[in-house]
Amino acid sequence: LQPEPALPPDLAALLGQVARGDHRAFELVYAELSGAVYGVVRQVLRDPAQSEEVAQEVLLEIWRTASRYDPDRGSPAAWALTIAHRRAVDRVRAENACSRREQKAAEPEPAEDDVAETVAATLEHQRVRRCMDGLTGLQRESIKLAYYNGYSYPQVAQLLGVALGTVKTRIRDGLIRMRDCMEVSW
């Protein structure tokens, strides 16, 4: 099996340097994580300008809070991408709270222009896709709607026309299966 190309072992050490105000180390962290940060924010928000703005906020947040990264609680990538995803979801919810006109965002259509921008993380992409294929339809749809579209599980339940408890269980079972299929270590 191949080592993780996207999770180099020194990212935690780099974050330590960033915490001490090392701009050069931050450039390396940026190079390592900006693609995934921008990708996941864009996946949730869709709008390029808004995604760029939120991705910038997230990367600056990584700079600002690097000293709070705790290796006991997960990998640097998981820490950074949790910030990114949550920020994107918060933005969606804040907008939904202002105006309830988000119905059209419900269809998870893949944006055509994404293809041109896709980063060379194709190995990870293939692996995720392969493992997604191993899920049941309901597990796959629940995870995609929750993570890539930023829906809450009650919204997912509504969209899929199933009970709340079912969605919660399917998301958990599906993720556990994904974790085992991708041989995620934690």
Place this chain on the structure above:
Amino acid sequence: MAIRDDLHVLTGSYALDAVSDTEREEFERHLHHCPTCEAEVRGLRETAARLALACALTPPARMEQQVLAATYRTRQLPPLPADRPRRERRRVQAGRILRCPHRLAVLAAAASVAAAVALGITQLSVQHQLDQARATAIARVVTARRPRRDRADQRGRERHRRHLRRTPRRPWSAPAAWLNCRPAASTRCG
């Protein structure tokens, strides 16, 4: 119990940020008391990170310059006080052990094993001392000057031990704390 099961099932939705703010807070409180849930969340978070890595896109080129420039204008948060999380962790762990009856049983079993081992060691050392006493007695018979030198050695060792007790231990943690020291006034940022 139904509520507890409900919360545990929430690990997946929590890891994907698919819960409301209220549920998130409630679940995070639950995490403090549920090491199993905490471990599961950690694994599912890593899994979610793979989902993000799989859809990585090259950001607009200007973004890098803008972010790097912004870092020069942005003050960083200081680390959390070094001793606090450790103390909290210890307290949490103690809480976990006390809360879980089977853990308490494991702890009791471990304690009794330790006691048994200690007893064994004590017996061994008593035996060892007896052996030594016998050896000393034999040595005293064999050479007349040897025991006196032994007693002198014993006195020297005792003196050294007293000296060690009197001398305060060097604070080894001090250099690390000094290296990590940061300007204190930085509480304005949230």
